[in-house]
Structures are given as structure tokens and as C-alpha cells.
Amino acid sequence: DDGQIAKPTEFVKYKLVDKTEVSTTCAIFTLRSSGGAKIDHRQVHDSCALTSVQFKQPQLQIARSYTVLPPTKDQSPDDLRFLIRKERNGEVSGYLHRLRPEAEIEVRGPGVDYILPEDVGEVVFLAGGTGIAPAMQVAHRLAGKASVHVLWASRQREDSLGGVSDTKAQKSLGFGSSLFSWRAARADPTEASVGNVAATNAIVEQMQDLKHAPGSQLSPSTSLVIDYFVDEEDTFIQAANVAQIIESERASGGSRLILVSGPEGFVKHWAGQKEWVGGKEVQGPLGGVLATLNHGNWQVVKL
Numbered sequence: 001d002d003g004q005i006a007k008p009t010e011f012v013k014y015k016l017v018d019k020t021e022v023s024t025t026c027a028i029f030t031l032r033s034s035g036g037a038k039i040d041h042r043q044v045h046d047s048c049a050l051t052s053v054q055f056k057q058p059q060l061q062i063a064r065s066y067t068v069l070p071p072t073k074d075q076s077p078d079d080l081r082f083l084i085r086k087e088r089n090g091e092v093s094g095y096l097h098r099l100r101p102e103a104e105i106e107v108r109g110p111g112v113d114y115i116l117p118e119d120v121g122e123v124v125f126l127a128g129g130t131g132i133a134p135a136m137q138v139a140h141r142l143a144g145k146a147s148v149h150v151l152w153a154s155r156q157r158e159d160s161l162g163g164v165s166d167t168k169a170q171k172s173l174g175f176g177s178s179l180f181s182w183r184a185a186r187a188d189p190t191e192a193s194v195g196n197v198a199a200t201n202a203i204v205e206q207m208q209d210l211k212h213a214p215g216s217q218l219s220p221s222t223s224l225v226i227d228y229f230v231d232e233e234d235t236f237i238q239a240a241n242v243a244q245i246i247e248s249e250r251a252s253g254g255s256r257l258i259l260v261s262g263p264e265g266f267v268k269h270w271a272g273q274k275e276w277v278g279g280k281e282v283q284g285p286l287g288g289v290l291a292t293l294n295h296g297n298w299q300v301v302k303l
């Protein structure tokens, strides 16, 4: 891992070495340094910071942020991976999805979006759409160290294809009455099945792998739990789902966080709008559904 490390503010050249379709609108992009200065990959993956990288659209000279996916076990240390949705009429995401294999891209970073507290004991992560990327970072950083419960909402099943909830978090079954204990959920995984799903996409696969990280299955206080919600299947994350989790505290110590990440509307619905103060985006007051829950010693963070 030698070579020159670029300043986070300096654009450097990477190339697109792989693009794997996840669904009709999302793909995993794998980038590799073109040989010059590169982003500090160690800081990207090993710090307690949640990080993203900015991609430049050269014609318009605009840049947008994309969250770095945690490394897989067979990933080259030279590579960075991203889950990118092609937004309708999206300038930068459209440009990225049109790139050819081996195309050169200018990127800079890492940008630090949030720093996890050192003493974190328990996290509930509400993710909407590509908001799953920072949830995966959190799961990776805290593997074997804290309890992480991800509730991931997608509009379409294709985005979470093959995803099977660990607790029965389906609307039709009623979450409250059927929340499995950590042990029960593992003893009978078929019980928690969402249905007969034929295949598993690469994101769901990596989510499953994250559950088996060393040390993470030793006890509920260090394990990863994932529940999948899909709009088109009429399963939505409900206030009661979150209430039940925060009332049932899995970890005995440390700070407790509710992290919310996803499209603007998703974050606003759960935690209220972020605000702009002096050209900087700040948390803004807690609003939305979470403001109505008795969240006691849980801190809410909008990503």
C-alpha cells in the first residue's frame, strides 16, 4: 500500500475496473487508482469515521458524494467500491452509469460524514434505498463490538433481492407480537423468510457476510440484525418497529444511536429535515416519527 496519498481536497484519477448490476437502477462500481496519487484507503475503511468520496462530472464541473462500501474478503486493497443509483435525469449519477469499462474518473476524498462515538454500544440504523451503503459501513466498523440493527426500506424488491429478515418485521404479521429473540431467529431461519426468493443480489450477499464477521455472533450485544422492507410488497418500517427495538436494549453499556440515512423525504419522515446554516448542512431539530417516540437515552443522527 505505498504510493502517494492525495489530500482529501485534491481530485485524483481513478479508473472504472468493474460495474456489477444490482438491480435495474443500481450498480456496484469498483474503482482503482490510475497510478498517481490516491485516496487514503486505510482511512476510508479503518477509522471510526463514516466516509464518502466525491466524483466529478467533467463537462459540468460539478461533484457529488458517494459512500464507500466496506471491503469484501476478496477485494483488492487498491480498490474502492460504491453502490450508485441512476437517478432519473440525475446529472452525476447518469454520467457515472454511462461510463465505459476502464474509463477514467476524477475523485477526491475521503470526506468524513460522521464519526462514530468510541463507546457506542448499540445502533439502530434506518436506511432508505442507497442509504444502505452507510449502514454497511457502520456494520463493518462495529462488527464484533456493538449491537447493530438495520431496518432497510426499498421501493422495489429487486434492490434487496434475496434479503430475508432476521425478525418478523412484516406488516401482515404484526411486528410487535412476532419479534424473534436473537437465538430463535437463528435457530429457524426459514420462519423469518419473506418468501421464495430465487436469487440474492450482491448487496444482500455482502449484508449476509457482514453478519458472520469474526466475533459478531457471540452475543446479541455484538451481533448484526437486518430486516428488509419493500414498498411494493406493502411492508413499511413502522414506528412500532423502532419503538420495540429501542425499548428492548440489547447491549448493556455504551452509547445508543439511531442513525437515519436515505433520500431527503425518508430522512424528513423519520427525523425531520436537515437544515442549512451559513452554507453548511446541519442536523436541525429532531422532527418526524422519531420525535414522537420515547427515545430516552438514544441519540438520533441524520446522515
Ligand SMILES: Cc1cc2nc3c(=O)[nH]c(=O)nc-3n(C[C@H](O)[C@H](O)[C@H](O)COP(=O)(O)OP(=O)(O)OC[C@H]3O[C@@H](n4cnc5c(N)ncnc54)[C@H](O)[C@@H]3O)c2cc1C
Pocket (backbone or CB within 6 Å): 052, 064, 065, 066, 067, 068, 082, 083, 084, 085, 086, 087, 088, 089, 090, 091, 092, 093, 094, 113, 130, 133
Ligand atoms: C454524504 C453523501 C453520501 C451519498 N452516498 C450515495 C451513495 O452511496 N449512492 C448513491 O447513489 N447516492 C449517494 N448520495 C447521493 C448523491 O450524492 C447524489 O445526490 C445522487 O447521485 C444524485 O445526483 P445526480 O447529480 O445524479 O442528480 P441531480 O442532477 O442532482 O438530480 C437529483 C434529482 O433531482 C431531480 N432534479 C434535478 N433538477 C431538477 C429540477 N430542475 N426540477 C425538478 N427535479 C430536478 C433529478 O431528476 C433527480 O431525480 C450521497 C449523498 C451524500 C450527501
